[in-house]
Amino acid sequence: MSSVCHSSRQGESASARPPFVWRLGEVVSSLDAAFLLALRGRLIVWDSLLAASQTAGRGQLRRRWASPPGNIYAALRLPPAPPFDGTAASPLMGLLLALALREEGWPVELKWPNDLVLRVMGGMPRKVAGILLEERGGILLAGIGVNVNNAPPATALRKESALEAASLAQTASAPGLTLPPAELLWERLVKHMHSSYTNGLSQPGQWKTHAEQLLLWRGRxxxxxxxxxxxxxxxxxxxxxxxxxxxxxxxxxxxxxxxxxxxxxxxxx
CATH class of the missing domain: 2.30.30.100 (SH3 type barrels.)
Known part of the structure; x- marks a missing residue:
């Protein structure tokens, strides 16, 4: 395995430097590649791996995740500490990603427990991002997929799928809103998420309040x-x-x- 951008020194603490991003080409799975890096001591907490594409990406219940080039296929290492050590981990991770995308200009909402949606096509919410948490041997990773330039067509979705998909590119028409390349966007999102977490959103009362404000279909x-x-x-x-x-x-x-x-x-x- 080789990195085309960044590398990390073994044993370096998370507080010693900003989060690192490994950028790879095509991989089988960003989660699997990130676990290998973590086991080698090259991926510490808040470091991440970004792949250009995946040949066997997976979503919830190990469903296959279509992974053409142009989108974000990332794996982010999370601290195995409250609230990431329990069932709050998925909605908290969804909130962090939602707030990061909103900082970049996309008014996403949180569809419990781990999807993000944008209202397009007459106000109908469509899925633009999904999150899958996996833990192996004390290493906790969030697999994150964001439809930046591509979204699967309705015909490619499961029949029981609650929402159709959309991409950020389909909604980048607001004045002053430009869509950066997936690599640059991911680096910005990681910085936003790390900042939100370290500035109070690791506290139960804080993250719950913010998540409920962005919760899709609240009151319905x-x-x-x-x-x-x-x-x-x-x-x-x-x-x-x-x-x-x-x-x-x-x-x-x-x-x-x-x-x-x-x-x-x-x-x-």
């Missing part, structure tokens, strides 16, 4: 489905453990996993 009637259960209720917010809080038949309930979508009544309304 939604459906939550997973392999074991389904629920219908009003989306109230988040718990400090990262769970989704729904009011179901007048009772507030917390859910830690599932696929979220609007109910048919909410869509028509």
């Amino acid at each position: 009637e939604v459906e939550l489905h997973d392999e074991r259960q389904s629920a219908h209720g009003r989306l109230v917010g988040l718990s400090t453990t990262g769970g989704l809080c729904l009011r179901v038949n007048g009772k507030l309930e917390e859910f830690l996993s599932g696929s979220l979508r609007l109910t048919e009544a909410s869509v028509k309304g």
